[in-house]
Structures are given as C-alpha cells and as structure tokens.
Amino acid sequence: MPGFDVGARERLNRERVLRAAVSLADEAGIAAVSMRRLAQDLGVVPMALYKHVADKEELLDGMVDTVIAGIAPPEPGLHWKSAVRQRVLAARRMVLRHPWARQAIESRTSRTPTVLAHLDSLAGAFLAGGFSADLTHHVMHALGNRVWGFSPELFNAPGPAAPRPPAPDEQEATAREFARRFPHILAIATAATGGDLAAVGQGCDEQFEFEFALDLLLDGAERLHRAGWRSAAPAVP
Amino acid sequence: MPGFDVGARERLNRERVLRAAVSLADEAGIAAVSMRRLAQDLGVVPMALYKHVADKEELLDGMVDTVIAGIAPPEPGLHWKSAVRQRVLAARRMVLRHPWARQAIESRTSRTPTVLAHLDSLAGAFLAGGFSADLTHHVMHALGNRVWGFSPELFNAPGPAAPRPPAPDEQEATAREFARRFPHILAIATAATGGDLAAVGQGCDEQFEFEFALDLLLDGAERLHRAGWRSAAPAVP
DNA sequence: CGCGAAGGTGTACGACGTACACCTCGCCGC
DNA sequence: GCGGCGAGGTGTACGTCGTACACCTTCGCG
Structure with missing residues (x-):
C-alpha cells in the first residue's frame, strides 16, 4: 500500500544523520559510533549514509562541526579579556555536555569553516583589544586546545572502568x-x-585547573601586550 | 632438519616486539601498526604477539613507554626553570623523531610508571625550586601536553596529502x-x-610557537611563585 | 505521462582484533 | 638418557568494521 505507511520515516538528510550521530555518541560513547550502528538507529541500511556523508572521517568532522556551531558567542562590547574568557568557557560547557568531543576534536585533521569561524572570533577579540596580529597569533598557539574548552588530562583519565579494585x-x-x-x-x-x-x-578539580591555566595565559598575554611586545624583527631590508 | 636452520630467528620477547612496533610506526605511520602487519615484520604469526603483549592497547602503551624512556634527563644543579625547559625540550626532540607519538600519547588512557617518572621528574624540578606543591600542581596542568614536547596544532595538520590542488x-x-x-x-x-x-x-614556525607558549607559562609561573601565590584557602577549621 | 536524478538497498570484499585449541621445543629433576 | 612440563609459536575461526558496486524506488518536473 504505497502512500499509506503511516509511520513512514521521513527522508534522511545530512543534518539528521549528524544529529543522530551526536546523540549516539552522547549516549554510548564515540567508540559506539560506527556506520552500521548509526544506520540502525536511523532505521536504514548502512550504505544509505554514504549518500549524505562521504565517509566516516567526514561524519566525524560533521559531528564536531555540529557541536562547535552551538558555542555561544560572547556578548558584544566586552573587554578583550572577558570576551575571550566567555567564549572559551562557552566552548568548555559544550565539551562538558559532549565528552566525546574532546577526543574527536583532537583527532580531526581538517579545519572546517565552522572551526575556522570559532578561531576567527577568538582572534578578533584579541585584535579588537589592540593586540598586534603577531602577538595574537602566538597567544592563540599558547592557548592551544584550551580554545576548545579542554586541556589535556595529565593524570587520571580512567576509562569506562578502572582495571580492578586491588585488595586493601x-x-x-x-x-x-x-x-x-x-x-x-x-x-x-x-x-x-x-x-x-x-x-x-x-583526581583534581578540573574546572579550577582549566581556569587557572587560562588565566595564567591570558595574564601573560596582557603583560606582553602592555609591554609593547613584538617578535624579534627579521633581518632589516 | 632440526637444529640446522642457520638463519633461525631468535625468540621473541616484549622488548623486540615493542622496538619493532616503534620502527614500523616510524616508517609507515601509526595507522600501519596492526597486529598482523607487525607480526609479519617479525616473521611470525599474528597470535604469537599475544604471548608478549596482552592486547593492542598494551602494545601502544608499550610503544609510548619505549620512546618516553629515551627522554634525556636535564643536567643536575640547574635553576628550576632551566631544568624544566631542558627536560621539556628533550621530550620535544623525542616527539619530532617519532611523529606518531603525539597522537599515541594523546590517545593513551593509562599512566605507566615510565610516564609517571617523567611527570615526577618535572614536578621535582619545580619543588626543588621552592614552589609549593599546590602551585606546582596547577602549573603542571597549565603546561598540559607541552610536558610531552608538543602543543596542539591549531591550524594546519594536513594529512599525508592535501585533498587536491585547486586550479589557480x-x-x-x-x-x-x-x-x-x-x-x-x-x-x-x-x-x-x-x-x-x-x-x-x-603554516608557522612550530618550534617558535612551542617555545613562546612554554616561556609564557614558565614566566607566569615564576611571577606567581615570587609573589608568594597560594590557592584560596578552604574554609578554616 | 515519462524521465532523470536523488535516495535507499543488497551483496560482497578485505581489513582488523583476538578467542581457543593445538603443537613443539628446551630445560629440569630423576 | 628420559619423561614431562611450561613457555613460546601456530592454525583456524568468528564477529566487527568501512565501503565499493550494481541495483531498485521514489519524487519532482517538463
């Protein structure tokens, strides 16, 4: 009975695929995101996904994009330091909502427009604060992954379960x-x-560590900026 | 003819396995390190490896261990800042020799004794410089992955080949x-x-960015230390 | 009404990690 | 010498993965 299938699922599209992938990762971890499992969640055969996503790499890119696009922009008119701080902490809230994003971002290799937009906004805050492009560049590198709202876990990152509880x-x-x-x-x-x-x-208070490092870097940046820092001039023409 | 196989390969052991894995990763990239391929390189059947390594996770842990163990300790008697700087830059040289180590370290979840020894040595340098344990702790977190000799690549990390050269x-x-x-x-x-x-x-001068960030953090640490920084006291008993 | 393209299907292949049963040495006390 | 035992190497097999390729179905539009 064509035309009658009441619960007929609507057609797939890229966005539905990505949203389903994000949900799956939220609920079952990034490792559970396979093309097959994702297709199953969408009530579709695995190969159907390839009509909307070139391959798994692009799927991961798209997932990262989806969550990064949700990072709130800072209020306008803020001091550069507050603007950067707000945006980075917004990124952090995103990462806390989607714990898999940390690993996914770290493993991504291409820089999509959404990713670039986030970086651009951050760079813009420094520049609007009077930083030289040069200093801004280096400070962004100094921030490193903190621009995505996470810092590497130096000590404990125990997996789903600790190996085994030792006898007392x-x-x-x-x-x-x-x-x-x-x-x-x-x-x-x-x-x-x-x-x-x-x-x-x-383990320790991750939020505190994150803000400690962020402030250490931002304060260092401010000091350099105030001191009129410029990179060592190349050989003068 | 038993006892006659002239070129008989000597027996496997954990170290031989790990060294072969490191070589394989050096030459063909970390993605090429599969149990099957590694076994082939060693002239052995895949399952033989499992007599020396519990599973692939442990293999990766072992590879990371192997290279970290090769990080040169700083000369004794140095100022804390130089000591930290030397050790971190030694780690960086290691990472530059084994480019796959960056990704491997990032993906590791367990902290082996070798890893802990590196962190301990670094912490020891701060403490010997008169830092409080508290401040040392936070500063180590601020350093983040830089203790391993790398910082995240914010911009370009093009894979083996750029997607395609666009027409002019x-x-x-x-x-x-x-x-x-x-x-x-x-x-x-x-x-x-x-x-x-x-x-x-x-892209940019990675080495410069790395040292810029490292110095920004170390200088910030020094300033806090000199100012007698202490974490906000918890509610007094 | 018919057609072309976009979207969904089915089957198949070659990796991968690794469980499990087996075989084969080399060394030990006897 | 000899029997056996444990460490180390083998063979086969299973389930999972990403995805190539040929096919069918459905929909929008002229």
Missing part, C-alpha cells in the same frame, strides 16, 4: 611503592586535596 | 572568500610570515 593490603603496598618511586607526584597530588591523602585517587 | 583561478576566488569570512585568521596568519601573503599556506 596490596593497595597499601602499592601506595608505599608509589610514594617511594614518585615522591613529587605524591606531593602535588596530595596538595590538590588539601592534604587529604585518602582523597588523592579522585 | 578558483584558488583566487577561495582566497577572497576566506578573507571575507575569516578576516582575523587571515591577519594573524599573515603576521606569522612577516606579511608575505603567498607564504601563508605553509
């Missing part, structure tokens, strides 16, 4: 061994918990 | 469009080449 006695032995081999790590890890040794395992 | 006329149109949509990017990209528009495509 061997845990004690392990801790002693750790303290002997990596005393400085122990010192700074303990510092993060205010001296509470037992709390060391839980 | 459409290139001109593309450039005009780019300038219209991303004026700030254009400004800072041009700055990096000293105003040479034609040279924009080649």
Whole structure:
C-alpha cells in the first residue's frame, strides 16, 4: 500500500544523520559510533549514509562541526579579556555536555569553516583589544586546545572502568611503592586535596585547573601586550 | 632438519616486539601498526604477539613507554626553570623523531610508571625550586601536553596529502572568500610570515610557537611563585 | 505521462582484533 | 638418557568494521 505507511520515516538528510550521530555518541560513547550502528538507529541500511556523508572521517568532522556551531558567542562590547574568557568557557560547557568531543576534536585533521569561524572570533577579540596580529597569533598557539574548552588530562583519565579494585593490603603496598618511586607526584597530588591523602585517587578539580591555566595565559598575554611586545624583527631590508 | 636452520630467528620477547612496533610506526605511520602487519615484520604469526603483549592497547602503551624512556634527563644543579625547559625540550626532540607519538600519547588512557617518572621528574624540578606543591600542581596542568614536547596544532595538520590542488583561478576566488569570512585568521596568519601573503599556506614556525607558549607559562609561573601565590584557602577549621 | 536524478538497498570484499585449541621445543629433576 | 612440563609459536575461526558496486524506488518536473 504505497502512500499509506503511516509511520513512514521521513527522508534522511545530512543534518539528521549528524544529529543522530551526536546523540549516539552522547549516549554510548564515540567508540559506539560506527556506520552500521548509526544506520540502525536511523532505521536504514548502512550504505544509505554514504549518500549524505562521504565517509566516516567526514561524519566525524560533521559531528564536531555540529557541536562547535552551538558555542555561544560572547556578548558584544566586552573587554578583550572577558570576551575571550566567555567564549572559551562557552566552548568548555559544550565539551562538558559532549565528552566525546574532546577526543574527536583532537583527532580531526581538517579545519572546517565552522572551526575556522570559532578561531576567527577568538582572534578578533584579541585584535579588537589592540593586540598586534603577531602577538595574537602566538597567544592563540599558547592557548592551544584550551580554545576548545579542554586541556589535556595529565593524570587520571580512567576509562569506562578502572582495571580492578586491588585488595586493601596490596593497595597499601602499592601506595608505599608509589610514594617511594614518585615522591613529587605524591606531593602535588596530595596538595590538590588539601592534604587529604585518602582523597588523592579522585583526581583534581578540573574546572579550577582549566581556569587557572587560562588565566595564567591570558595574564601573560596582557603583560606582553602592555609591554609593547613584538617578535624579534627579521633581518632589516 | 632440526637444529640446522642457520638463519633461525631468535625468540621473541616484549622488548623486540615493542622496538619493532616503534620502527614500523616510524616508517609507515601509526595507522600501519596492526597486529598482523607487525607480526609479519617479525616473521611470525599474528597470535604469537599475544604471548608478549596482552592486547593492542598494551602494545601502544608499550610503544609510548619505549620512546618516553629515551627522554634525556636535564643536567643536575640547574635553576628550576632551566631544568624544566631542558627536560621539556628533550621530550620535544623525542616527539619530532617519532611523529606518531603525539597522537599515541594523546590517545593513551593509562599512566605507566615510565610516564609517571617523567611527570615526577618535572614536578621535582619545580619543588626543588621552592614552589609549593599546590602551585606546582596547577602549573603542571597549565603546561598540559607541552610536558610531552608538543602543543596542539591549531591550524594546519594536513594529512599525508592535501585533498587536491585547486586550479589557480578558483584558488583566487577561495582566497577572497576566506578573507571575507575569516578576516582575523587571515591577519594573524599573515603576521606569522612577516606579511608575505603567498607564504601563508605553509603554516608557522612550530618550534617558535612551542617555545613562546612554554616561556609564557614558565614566566607566569615564576611571577606567581615570587609573589608568594597560594590557592584560596578552604574554609578554616 | 515519462524521465532523470536523488535516495535507499543488497551483496560482497578485505581489513582488523583476538578467542581457543593445538603443537613443539628446551630445560629440569630423576 | 628420559619423561614431562611450561613457555613460546601456530592454525583456524568468528564477529566487527568501512565501503565499493550494481541495483531498485521514489519524487519532482517538463
């Protein structure tokens, strides 16, 4: 009965594919995003996706694009530092909503217009604040991945599940061994918990670390800017 | 004829496996490192590798370990800043020798003893310089991936080959469009080449960017240290 | 009404990681 | 010498992946 299929799914298009992929990644992790699984979620045969997306790489690019496009622009008329800060923290909120985005962004190689637009907006804030293009360039590099709202996890990034919970006695032995081999790590890890040794395992306040680093960099930028920083002149013509 | 196979390959062991994997990655890229291909290089059947390595994850961990273990420690008795700088730049030389290491490190989730030893040594330099554990902790986070000798590539990381060389006329149109949509990017990209528009495509001086960021962070750290920085005290007991 | 293109299908191929059962040494105490 | 035992290497097989290619269906438009 053609024309009668009540629940007939509407046609696919690029946007529906990307949104489904983002949802799938949100719910089941980026590793679960395979062409086959995604097609299944869309009630369609795997090869159908290839009519809307060149290949899996482009799918990932599109997913990253989709979430980056949702980063809120800062209010207009802000001081450059606040503008940058707002935009970066907005990016961070996005990354916290889509934890897979961190890894996806890191693995992307091409720079799509959406990605460029974000970078452009950030660069624009510095330039509007009177920074030289030169200094802006270097400061953006100094920010690094923080422009995407994340910084690398230096210490713990335990996967879905920790390998195994050790027995209490061997845990004690392990801790002693750790303290002997990596005393400085122990010192700074303990510092993060205010001296509470037992709390060391839980990692640190990521948000604080992120803002600490962001401010360190922005303050450094401000100091250079005020000091009239310019890159060493190349050989004069 | 047992006992007669003149060129009999000696037995495998974990180290031989890891070294072969590193060589393979050096020569053919990290994507070429599959259990099957690696086994072939070693003249052995794929499953043989599993007697020396639990699974592919552990292989990658081992490869990262192998190269990190080769990072030169800084000379003793250095000022903290020089010590950190030397060790980080040594890490960078390692990453430049093994370009795949960047991606591999980023994708690793577990922190092996070798990895911890590197971090510990770095933390130790700050602490020996009189930094509080607290400040050291935050500064290490601020350094982020730079402790491994790389910073994220904000702009170009073209894969093995650029997608395709556009015809000159459409290139001109593309450039005009780019300038219209991303004026700030254009400004800072041009700055990096000293105003040479034609040279924009080649990216920037990565080494310079790396050291710029590193120094920005280290100088910021030094300023905080000298100012007697301490994290906001938690509610007093 | 008919046709061309856009969108969806079915089948198939060659990778990949790795579970599991097996074989084959080399070394050990006897 | 000898029996056996454990570490190391093998063979086969399964399920998953991305995607090439030929095909069919549906829709919009002249």
